Amino acid sequence: MLYREAGQFKTAYATDQQIFPIRQDRVAVIAVVAFAFLVVPVIGNQYWLSAILIPFLIFSLAALGLNILTGYAGQLSLGTAAFMAVGAFAAYNFVLRVPGIPLLVAFALAGGCAALVGIVFGLPSLRIKGFYLAVATLAAQFFIVWALVRFPWFSNYSSSGVITAQQMKIFGVAFDTPLEKYLLVLSIVSLMALAAKNMVRSEVGRAWMAVRDMDVAAEVIGIRIMYTKLTAFAVSSFYCGVAGALFAYAYLGTVEPEAFTLDLSFRILFMVIIGGMGSVLGSFLGAGFIVMLPIVLNISIPALNRLLYALVQWSLPASITSNLELMVFGGLIIFFLIVEPHGLARLWQIGKEKLRLWPFPH
Amino acid sequence: MLQRKKVIAWLAGLAVATAAGAVVAQQTQYVPLLSYRIGAYAAGGSGIFGGYIDYMNYINLKEGGINGVKLAWEECETEYNNSRGVECYERLKKGGSGASVVQPLSTGITYSLIDRVATDKIPMVTIGYGRTDAADGRVFPWVFPAITTYWSQASAMIRYIASKEGGEANLKGKKIVHLYHDSAYGKEPIAVFQAYAKKDGFELTEIAVPHPGNEQQSQWLQIRQIKPDYVILWGWGVMNPTALKAAAKIGFPREKMIGVWWAGSEEDVIPAGAAAKGYTTAVFNVAGKDLSLVQDIVKVVYGAGKGNMEDKDRVGSVYHVRGIVHGIITVEAIRKAQEKYGKGKVMTGEQIRWGLENLNLDDARLKAINAAGMMPPTKLTCADHEGSGLVKFQTWDGSKWKIVTDWIAPDKQMIRGMIEDSAAKYAKEKNITPRDCSKES
């Protein structure tokens, strides 16, 4: 009942082709965006903004980037963190070395640098497929971090190879407080998510999906494989690069190259898989899940431990609870993969199907 | 229905438990602990945070807190990961009466928190890690690399080698290899070593070991060809025992290997077995079960069943005593702050910062707190957030660490100059106007 498109007639091609063809979807998306822009700034405290929402949005953007490559174009990448590192260090150098460059331009150029690097490491994808392709992105992962540590120019000859993000200023307005940073990140992420949503239903997005489903078949029907795969690498790396720049500027402030480890790449891949491959919404859901889960475990397991102490005057030592968190984290990931291998986005889809009939399922 | 009731019961229990935690925290001096007890860094994390907690428990049990103000703390597992560390910091900083001092024990997390602690007005103490140029308190008012930094240590290492060779003049023509973990951490001292190589005329070769360092065949073959007089091991974790084993493999004498203080714990040498015998490292804290403070902690804290170390054999180990040193700096800074702002009161972060900037742990004070000889005397000021920079050197005799030198001082003048240059560059990048320390009270 609630979610039913019956009665929503399309009288022009334009309305048929709009981004959210169903009215309920439109309302929901506008409501979420309005909530994020208007309500969250009022109710969110500093902890929520600077420790959860900002990283959540940044990781969503990175996950979106990886999802374009892996979920839409079907090319596995284990080098996401490295492309983020390129974005972060490129943004730093643009702001440092080009006096008066507008910050957003620097971010866009940083994304562009990441895209170029992405294309270079995407070239082997024309010949290598599947898990074997992981080697190309792994090479990117280790080579880029190595290069950033090795060549001091990237970090402006800082003795330890660490960069400190400059103050964020756009049109003379400084973005210093968590709230300001949150709004900036939110604006960038919303715009880029909208762009991604549009891109994947455009010609290039359909080509990506054709290549993902079967590249030989796609080639036969006249899709240019090289162009398609490389655009996927470029667009994906662009998103990751911007995410990396935001990671340095809006979140951590000071970053060392080692912050962009293989482990981070894996976490972002987790977001994509848990959230749902080939889904823009899934990138956000997955990022939320992977960002929140360790925090929830870190709060709830010690709390249970205190409860245990209150009940029986005995509690587990910290090393046990810390390891327990890790075990539960791993276990829950396996559990989610078993219960819903297509990710949280799929659960949402099933929910929508149910809502379509609810409350009269027959 | 039954299930819902169960859930409600659970939630109620949780709420009670959290509330109970909050009640305890009232009227106490609250210390957030960004600890890590899992992963590749766990050996250091569990030892140091264990010692830190043991010392705070010791003050609570023995003296009833600092002038009656008990210490309270809460742990948050960071996994040595920047994002997790930032989240832990943001979550814990408002706990209890507000965070007193934060000690992240991770260089990466330290970097991520530098801006945040300044905004939140919480002093951050980074003993023997973190950002070296933060020792310039005029540019970094909230960061305290207390006792010593990597640069001071590098200088002290060269002085130690010089003392073995009979003076710095004799270093001319000698060959020294800097074998380092290929990361920001390992590259940090290179500038100091290069300055010394120029000054003293020894031949310096830098050899990088890629993370994690569990494979060093090619590096040691290079060393075999160079035939250096000394190898400085700036390693981490598995890289250290691997280096010792590889040195044994090519027959390089372990007596000529000088390690950094993060390569000088029992956990670094025991995995290498017999290959570690004779290996020497720098330390800023002496280890041993026979230290009188350690014995007192065993009696008071472990006697009361409140000891934090699960493995009792590790009590008095290098990392455990280092944790005690972390505790001493925290407690003494709070005590100093109370002298000015009121004894028996809970101190704020700003007041503790004053306490740190006026901290003077001279020999008499160290003796009074039963820590004489365990850590170097240290005096912090507004401009100098580092202090003496003294280190001792210890040698592994196959079963325990043996101290082989007295406190060795770095070339403070040279290091201070480098620190000020680097801090000035940072201030320029960040548009910071350094404080005028003559105006501080």
Add this chain to the structure above:
Amino acid sequence: MSFFFEVLIGGLLSGVMYSLVALGFVLIYKASGVFNFAQGAMVFFAAMTFVGLNEAGLGFWLAFVVTTGVMVVGALLTERIVLRPLVNQPQITLFMATIGLTFFLEGLTQMIWGSTPLGLELGIQDQPLDWLMDKTGINVSQFDLFAAAVAGILVAVLAVFFQKTRIGRALRAVADDHQAALSIGIPLQQIWGIVWATAGFVALVSGLMWGARNGVQFALTFTALKALPVLILGGFESVPGAIVGGLIVGASEKLAEVYVGPMVGGGIESWVAYVIALLFLLVRPEGLFGEKHIDRV
């Protein structure tokens, strides 16, 4: 010139150590198509369990047998709890599940055995062979030779097992085609259990070798990263590929580090193995010994 040979021999012997870990990956991939990232955590778990039991007073062989038993039980549980419900899922989902398993095993190991690094002595000194040193000046470690011999024996045993036994034939059938194997009555689940148990045993052996070399500690999980390029180079499905790949990666990465490294600042070992693997793949996209993949529409 003798230095060149020294680097080459050292590299080849290090390569054997990589092969040992890669072997575990290959076994599992061959039979079940799972890229088991948890192999590194299994190495860590096996070595810690062995040393823990050994220090608890069990003798070497008893500890070895008990640990093997633990690995077998663990393998069967993994098959039952993790793999069976994920049959027919995309490879990447299975890969992610094994990363989840990695976290679980890492937590479990440290919870049971603690986080302190432990030493392990196998009675073979990691020191150069004196007579070779005296005669040619080439430095070859006894321990590396011993590890190479162990790896050789392990491969030989596995080869016999695969080629000559009933289970081995069934294994090869499963590796060839799951559906066909099922339809002629080969119990798939049982085979997977056996393969994971064998991989657990291989993990124990490589854990002992690596542990004796560098100490038994968390960093053993990183050995998986050393095995990755070997695996990709040799081909995921090939046991000989793991060995040859290991030798190529070991030798070329050492030579590159020693001869090319100083020109660009050193530390290139972290990525050079991947670049070498990449170059080989550009020529043969399915790895040196991997099964040739034919695209059909």
